[in-house]
Amino acid sequence: MSTEAQALELEKFLPYRLSVLAQLVSESLHDLYAGPFGLSVTQWRVMAALGRFAPLTASDVGLRIVMDKVAVSRAVGGLMKRGLVERATDREDRRREPLGLTAKGRAMHDEIVPLALKYEAELYAALSAEERRTLNGLCDRLFAHAKLLRNHP
Amino acid sequence: MSTEAQALELEKFLPYRLSVLAQLVSESLHDLYAGPFGLSVTQWRVMAALGRFAPLTASDVGLRIVMDKVAVSRAVGGLMKRGLVERATDREDRRREPLGLTAKGRAMHDEIVPLALKYEAELYAALSAEERRTLNGLCDRLFAHAKLLRNHP
DNA sequence: CTGAATTAGTTTCAAATGTAACTATTATGT
DNA sequence: ACATAATAGTTACATTTGAAACTAATTCAG
Numbered sequence: 001m002s003t004e005a006q007a008l009e010l011e012k013f014l015p016y017r018l019s020v021l022a023q024l025v026s027e028s029l030h031d032l033y034a035g036p037f038g039l040s041v042t043q044w045r046v047m048a049a050l051g052r053f054a055p056l057t058a059s060d061v062g063l064r065i066v067m068d069k070v071a072v073s074r075a076v077g078g079l080m081k082r083g084l085v086e087r088a089t090d091r092e093d094r095r096r097e098p099l100g101l102t103a104k105g106r107a108m109h110d111e112i113v114p115l116a117l118k119y120e121a122e123l124y125a126a127l128s129a130e131e132r133r134t135l136n137g138l139c140d141r142l143f144a145h146a147k148l149l150r151n152h153p
Numbered sequence: 154m155s156t157e158a159q160a161l162e163l164e165k166f167l168p169y170r171l172s173v174l175a176q177l178v179s180e181s182l183h184d185l186y187a188g189p190f191g192l193s194v195t196q197w198r199v200m201a202a203l204g205r206f207a208p209l210t211a212s213d214v215g216l217r218i219v220m221d222k223v224a225v226s227r228a229v230g231g232l233m234k235r236g237l238v239e240r241a242t243d244r245e246d247r248r249r250e251p252l253g254l255t256a257k258g259r260a261m262h263d264e265i266v267p268l269a270l271k272y273e274a275e276l277y278a279a280l281s282a283e284e285r286r287t288l289n290g291l292c293d294r295l296f297a298h299a300k301l302l303r304n305h306p
Numbered sequence: 307c308t309g310a311a312t313t314a315g316t317t318t319c320a321a322a323t324g325t326a327a328c329t330a331t332t333a334t335g336t
Numbered sequence: 337a338c339a340t341a342a343t344a345g346t347t348a349c350a351t352t353t354g355a356a357a358c359t360a361a362t363t364c365a366g
Contacts, residue, residue: 010201010218014273015178022175025168028303040322042304048163054205059344065163065195066173070324073346095331095344106255113161119302120167126298127291134289136170138284143174145279149272152183178335193352225356226316248314248361 025123035109038082042067042075044112047101050085052111055098057090079107084108178276185268190261191235192295195220195228197265200254204236204262208251250280 010016021063026041033039039047049064050056056064058072067075079085084105090096101109124132163169178192186192192200202217203209209217211225220228229252231239237258243249254262277285 006266006270006354007205008201008269010198011207012289013269014276014289015175015182015269016198016218017292017296018171018175019179021292021299022168022171023219024296024299024303026172028299029168042322045163045169046160052160052162065169068324070347071322072321073344079344093332094342097345105359113159116161116166116168117159122302123167123295123299126294131291132155134287135295136165136167138280138288138291139170139174141279142276142288143170143177146174146177146276149275150177158312187324210314222315222318227343227353230316246362250315 009012014120029116029119032119033112037112039112040075040078042071044073045114046079047077047084048116050099050101051106051113054100055088056100057096057098061099063101079105173198182269182272185272186265190265192265193228193231195224196232199228199232200237200258200262200265201269203252203254204259204266208241209251209253210249210251214252232258 006085030041033044045065045067048059053060053064058076059069061067061076062069062072076085076087080087083102086102086105087097087099092097127135136144172177181195184252186197198218199214202214204219206213211229212222214229215222229238229240235238236255238252239255239258240250240252243251264279280288
């Protein structure tokens with residue numbers, strides 16, 4: 001008895017399951033806009049954030065979409081080169097550089113959003129309306145709890 | 154009316170939420186064994202698969218834990234250098250190289266498993282027993298459905 | 307039996323990512 | 337006011353990752 005090693009059944013282990021599910025979904029979604037529009041996941045997320053909340057500084061974007069400032073900086077660099085995002089300088093604080101979509105960027109954004117929502121709808125088709133609410137609620141609580149655990153280990 | 158551009162509320166968008174949750178959980182877990190044992194996520198997953206199902210070939214490992222063979226090969230390379238994993242050659246099919254944990258690898262495995270299970274238990278503390286079952290069921294169905302969508306696009 | 311196709315696994319090269327150091331600007335404390 | 341610290345963002349370097357090419361062994365078709 002007692003000191004027998006426990007087995008870890010990876011395929012039932014929650015962190016593993018979440019990771020595999022998220023990756024599958026993320027890759028599927030990526031297929032939608034990587035080919036046709038040539039965007040990376042981070043680039044698309046930046047565009048989505050700007051599409052809704054522009055003007056935002058790079059730091060603001062990072063806060064919104066949980067991405068560190070280096071990743072944002074690089075995504076923005078690529079998007080500006082392609083003329084999808086433009087940047088101004090804040091007259092009052094010249095460190096800050098508010099970002100926004102260009103007309104071209106907005107047009108692309110408006111093409112991608114319906115595709116993304118369509119994919120989400122197809123995914124949700126596996127669940128009833130109530131199950132969707134349940135899933136979202138459980139994810140929210142898990143997320144909040146995981147953050148607590150991380151900060152008070 | 155009609156052709157108004159829809160907004161994508163990233164923070165309510167399921168693929169995004171799954172991604173952020175999975176990443177937070179995965180990083181928290183990684184903290185448990187990265188420092189003390191010097192393992193990467195992929196290395197630990199390979200060890201977990203071997204801890205349960207050895208002997209497995211690299212391809213078998215990949216199938217079990219949803220990891221492509223290049224990633225498995227690299228993880229195994231690192232683990233063998235550290236004497237945690239050993240490899241034989243199949244006499245009947247010399248392409249196949251069955252893998253297993255060494256005694257040292259098994260000992261480390263048996264130290265990490267309780268830590269991983271403890272973290273999972275702490276995470277699950279956010280949910281009731283019934284909610285855990287519900288979450289797992291919903292994740293299963295979402296995963297199966299997402300795979301269908303991927304294969305019949 | 308022999309040549310084409312498959313399968314297992316590794317290596318290579320390019321792209322993505324994380325960490326830390328760096329520049330520039332603004333805020334703060336004395 | 338002036339040195340110090342804090343903030344915004346970029347750059348540089350090292351590590352990871354992914355895709356494709358490659359080696360080696362086996363299978364299969366004719």
